[in-house]
Amino acid sequence: MAAERPRIPLAPALIGLGSLVVLLVIASVAWGRTGRLGMTEATRGILAALGLVEDDGLAAAKASLRLWQALTTAGVGAAMALAGALLQGIFRNGLAAPSIIGVTGGASLGAAGAVLVLGGYAPTFVSSGAQGHAHLAVAAASFIGALGVTALIVSLATRAGRISVPTLLLAGIAVNACCGGLLALIQAITQQDYEIARAIFLWTFGSLEDKAPVHAASIGGALLAALLAIPFLATELDLFAGGEDDARGLGVRPERTKALAIIVATLLAAVSVAVAGQIVFVGLVVPHLARILFGRSHRRLLPLVLLSGAVFLLGAEWAQTALLGDRSLRPGVLMSLIGGPFFLSLLVSRRGELRGW
Amino acid sequence: MVSLLATEGLSLGYADEDAVVEGLDFELRPGELVALIGPNGAGKSTVLRAFSGALVPRAGRVLVGGEPLARLPARERARRVAHLPQEPRGLGDLLVADFVAGGRYAHRGRFGGDPRGAAVCREALERVGLSGERDRLLFELSGGQQQRALLARALAQEAPALLVDEPTSSLDARHQIATFALLRELADGGRGVLAVTHDLNLASQFADRLLLLEAGRLRAQGSPEEVLRREVLGPIYGDDLLIGEAPSGAAGGRRPWVLAWRGRTGDAAR
Amino acid sequence: MRLFVWMFALGVTGAVVALVLGALRAERRPPTLPRVEAEGAARRVISSDGVTLEFARPPRLILPTNASVVDLLDALVGPERIAALPEQAFRWSRLARDRAGYEKHPVFAQYEAETVLDLAPDLVIASAFNNPDTHARLRERGVAVLRLDVRNSLDDVMKALRMLGSLLGVEERAETVCAEIEARRERLCADAADLDGITAVSYSNVGSGGWSFGADSTIDEVFRLAGLRNAAARGGRTGSITMSFEQLVDLDPDLVVMGGDEGQSTSAEVLRGEAALDGLRARRRDAFVILPPELASTSSQEMLTAAEFLVGEVRRLREAGRIERRPGDGR
Numbered sequence: 001m002a003a004e005r006p007r008i009p010l011a012p013a014l015i016g017l018g019s020l021v022v023l024l025v026i027a028s029v030a031w032g033r034t035g036r037l038g039m040t041e042a043t044r045g046i047l048a049a050l051g052l053v054e055d056d057g058l059a060a061a062k063a064s065l066r067l068w069q070a071l072t073t074a075g076v077g078a079a080m081a082l083a084g085a086l087l088q089g090i091f092r093n094g095l096a097a098p099s100i101i102g103v104t105g106g107a108s109l110g111a112a113g114a115v116l117v118l119g120g121y122a123p124t125f126v127s128s129g130a131q132g133h134a135h136l137a138v139a140a141a142s143f144i145g146a147l148g149v150t151a152l153i154v155s156l157a158t159r160a161g162r163i164s165v166p167t168l169l170l171a172g173i174a175v176n177a178c179c180g181g182l183l184a185l186i187q188a189i190t191q192q193d194y195e196i197a198r199a200i201f202l203w204t205f206g207s208l209e210d211k212a213p214v215h216a217a218s219i220g221g222a223l224l225a226a227l228l229a230i231p232f233l234a235t236e237l238d239l240f241a242g243g244e245d246d247a248r249g250l251g252v253r254p255e256r257t258k259a260l261a262i263i264v265a266t267l268l269a270a271v272s273v274a275v276a277g278q279i280v281f282v283g284l285v286v287p288h289l290a291r292i293l294f295g296r297s298h299r300r301l302l303p304l305v306l307l308s309g310a311v312f313l314l315g316a317e318w319a320q321t322a323l324l325g326d327r328s329l330r331p332g333v334l335m336s337l338i339g340g341p342f343f344l345s346l347l348v349s350r351r352g353e354l355r356g357w
Numbered sequence: 358m359v360s361l362l363a364t365e366g367l368s369l370g371y372a373d374e375d376a377v378v379e380g381l382d383f384e385l386r387p388g389e390l391v392a393l394i395g396p397n398g399a400g401k402s403t404v405l406r407a408f409s410g411a412l413v414p415r416a417g418r419v420l421v422g423g424e425p426l427a428r429l430p431a432r433e434r435a436r437r438v439a440h441l442p443q444e445p446r447g448l449g450d451l452l453v454a455d456f457v458a459g460g461r462y463a464h465r466g467r468f469g470g471d472p473r474g475a476a477v478c479r480e481a482l483e484r485v486g487l488s489g490e491r492d493r494l495l496f497e498l499s500g501g502q503q504q505r506a507l508l509a510r511a512l513a514q515e516a517p518a519l520l521v522d523e524p525t526s527s528l529d530a531r532h533q534i535a536t537f538a539l540l541r542e543l544a545d546g547g548r549g550v551l552a553v554t555h556d557l558n559l560a561s562q563f564a565d566r567l568l569l570l571e572a573g574r575l576r577a578q579g580s581p582e583e584v585l586r587r588e589v590l591g592p593i594y595g596d597d598l599l600i601g602e603a604p605s606g607a608a609g610g611r612r613p614w615v616l617a618w619r620g621r622t623g624d625a626a627r
Numbered sequence: 628m629r630l631f632v633w634m635f636a637l638g639v640t641g642a643v644v645a646l647v648l649g650a651l652r653a654e655r656r657p658p659t660l661p662r663v664e665a666e667g668a669a670r671r672v673i674s675s676d677g678v679t680l681e682f683a684r685p686p687r688l689i690l691p692t693n694a695s696v697v698d699l700l701d702a703l704v705g706p707e708r709i710a711a712l713p714e715q716a717f718r719w720s721r722l723a724r725d726r727a728g729y730e731k732h733p734v735f736a737q738y739e740a741e742t743v744l745d746l747a748p749d750l751v752i753a754s755a756f757n758n759p760d761t762h763a764r765l766r767e768r769g770v771a772v773l774r775l776d777v778r779n780s781l782d783d784v785m786k787a788l789r790m791l792g793s794l795l796g797v798e799e800r801a802e803t804v805c806a807e808i809e810a811r812r813e814r815l816c817a818d819a820a821d822l823d824g825i826t827a828v829s830y831s832n833v834g835s836g837g838w839s840f841g842a843d844s845t846i847d848e849v850f851r852l853a854g855l856r857n858a859a860a861r862g863g864r865t866g867s868i869t870m871s872f873e874q875l876v877d878l879d880p881d882l883v884v885m886g887g888d889e890g891q892s893t894s895a896e897v898l899r900g901e902a903a904l905d906g907l908r909a910r911r912r913d914a915f916v917i918l919p920p921e922l923a924s925t926s927s928q929e930m931l932t933a934a935e936f937l938v939g940e941v942r943r944l945r946e947a948g949r950i951e952r953r954p955g956d957g958r
């Protein structure tokens with residue numbers, strides 16, 4: 001992979017992406033499925049949604065719906081992208097992404113399992129903000145599922161203390177297939193129960209519409225935790241580029257760095273899945289583009305990837321809402337359409353490297 | 358004087374496999390350049406890995422500055438022992454300055470405080486003659502420059518003990534000599550340097566002591582004159598070796614000089 | 628490391644077993660029909676998902692989210708009280724045949740809060756298939772959402788019609804509709820009396836495996852209304868089930884019922900093109916019935932229309948000698 005000298009300095013990049021996120025949120029509020037709201041209406045609606053002014057008019061109601069949806073979308077994009085960047089850093093390979101090595105599959109399985117085991121009646125349980133505890137329980141199960149899958153594939157791919165990336169990717173394929181099979185099994189068992197079938201369908205293709213403050217808050221919380229972990233990870237991941245032994249020689253504790261990065265990435269992916277279902281490839285595409293634009297140093301990359309992910313998913317969703325309106329695709333479908341060819345082109349461009357596998 | 362690095366009855370191995378190194382006793386003191394030599398697969402690199410805690414000994418122990426390695430925090434160990442890998446694998450797309458700054462990791466506080474860092478890095482780059490290349494990407498440098506960048510990072514680490522893994526394997530003759538001259542200079546400045554190398558003549562010219570490892574066991578150690586003898590090397594490298602004296606004017610004086618005599622192809626392959 | 632892998636494999640196996648047991652244990656809840664309490668003009672109704680809705684007077688403008696509810700509302704209140712139509716209504720409800728009166732209605736492709744807010748209905752009637760997030764967002768913003776779960780039987784459809792009649796203040800109309808349904812059912816019953824003993828299987832296959840419906844499904848109810856026996860319900864199979872060629876040959880029904888447009892059906896093409904099905908009586912005699920889409924998957928009073936259609940088709944097939952009563956069958 002051709003390395004690029006960082007083209008855009010940190011501060012302007014942070015400010016630029018940050019304002020882009022804000023602009024896109026405003027644009028998403030102003031321009032939604034049922035047409036446009038004026039700037040004053042949109043602003044007033046946002047203030048009303050935040051409880052700053054009283055307004056129960058139609059425009060305010062729409063604005064608040066769009067606001068929470070936009071914030072959830074931005075959060076999910078940021079979380080998936082950051083999870084991807086962390087996994088790629090720790091495995092020192094740009095092909096490692098939550099959806100490819102099976103982390104999102106594990107998270108979906110965990111979430112689906114929670115609904116079943118809790119005797120659950122999925123929708124009220126999983127998605128509605130009314131029952132916050134249930135929402136957290138499903139998020140926790142999804143985290144455990146994702147962590148379990150990650151632990152499994154990492155242990156399968158580790159030999160003599162070194163991680164083999166080909167094994168990692170192949171194990172990811174196998175684990176993904178297993179998760180898919182188990183999800184199908186759950187679906188087959190529960191197909192009479194439309195509620196569970198429906199919830200599993202949501203996870204499979206993702207759903208970002210009609211989100212509540214609790215969804216935005218869940219993903220925001222996960223992102224906050226990740227932000228707090230960045231100072232303990234960024235420099236270490238940079239030093240990881242030369243391999244674990246090299247990093248160890250410089251004073252890094254690779255086991256701790258690996259564990260922290262994997263736990264944070266898994267948390268991000270799991271909460272994303274619990275909130276919005278499987279939206280694949282964001283974690284692959286965004287870190288890749290961000291590295292080209294901003295260079296590879298994780299101290300710069302991690303915060304910028306977070307913002308880029310928000311811009312990417314929010315921008316894509318906003319664009320398809322503006323263009324397709326009522327006929328918008330499920331977000332997971334849209335991301336597959338973008339990410340699938342991207343993944344293939346990555347593989348093709350690295351054919352030389354792959355030949356050695 | 359307390360040794361910088363020492364091993365006592367050290368045995369090492371990977372997972373379920375046979376031991377790679379067995380019963381190694383060795384010591385590295387300040388001011389000396391020690392060359393670790395031996396045929397391929399002798400366990401030389403494995404020994405280096407043990408010094409960074411990457412391998413937990415099966416038996417025996419590693420001492421760093423007199424203290425057991427196992428009890429040292431990672432950063433403290435990195436402040437005492439620096440590693441120089443063979444090549445900057447995977448690090449090619451870093452700026453030289455950023456790469457060298459990596460050596461300061463063990464000196465930085467959790468929130469980045471390292472008041473001397475910038476000065477130390479600048480000095481390290483100057484020392485290896487790369488001051489002008491700070492803002493280039495590592496992979497844009499020549500092989501010899503990359504080697505020196507690695508050395509600069511190790512210098513930035515300010516560790517009294519320096520471990521070097523085959524520093525000359527990808528260098529031309531001129532750079533091979535320059536690299537060893539620099540290692541010699543560092544040792545003369547008070548550091549202890551342990552260098553793994555296949556080049557017996559460079560080892561002979563620049564090292565104070567040679568350690569000869571074969572099949573995980575220490576076969577000989579001592580001055581070049583003591584180790585580079587037909588009786589010692591013959592059983593290990595084959596008896597088609599010619600051993601003489603270095604030509605006059607060589608850096609280390611008229612020390613032993615080893616040539617492989619390729620007349621007998623059958624043995625040369627050993 | 629190896630130990631860890633084994634422990635993990637054990638854990639996964641355990642989790643799978645727990646999942647399967649949990650799924651089997653979590654028996655299907657029968658759908659609960661909403662209950663209405665009327666007091667003067669005030670209405671109080673408990674939605675199928677447990678939420679209580681209160682109205683000072685019967686809600687006027689209603690938004691149906693799926694085709695079957697469109698059928699129910701069409702019969703009860705007609706176009707003027709329907710706020711908008713889901714797109715699928717034009718394929719899966721009575722409106723597929725005749726959209727008179729609905730030409731000017733707004734149409735929406737997705738049930739989603741913003742769209743609904745724009746249409747400003749007094750009441751949304753949704754199903755278990757709809758996104759519960761959307762119910763929650765709408766209720767937060769003061770839009771009444773009633774989830775209406777109907778069991779797959781005509782009796783339950785009538786209960787739903789009466790419930791809606793009471794909720795929407797059209798009790799008398801509901802009674803009239805139900806009386807019409809009862810009359811049609813009796814007529815059909817008399818009409819189909821001589822068909823008893825004829826076996827049928829519903830079948831769908833677009834090239835990726837065959838599916839059918841066992842007991843406790845709308846097609847099962849349609850068969851029952853038409854006096855046919857659902858062979859796929861043999862052995863206690865319920866709901867949506869897979870149906871291999873082998874199973875189909877084994878059941879060997881007199882009649883295979885498939886969905887399709889204007890008499891064209893992919894499933895029928897699959898059955899006609901499969902050499903292994905030579906032994907299938909219905910194929911040898913070409914005893915296939917193609918139900919139009921709005922009759923193939925309805926869970927409204929249109930089940931009755933589907934049954935009437937089936938009886939007509941079966942009668943035609945029998946007159947053409949393509950269905951014969953076998954000895955020992957029926958009475």
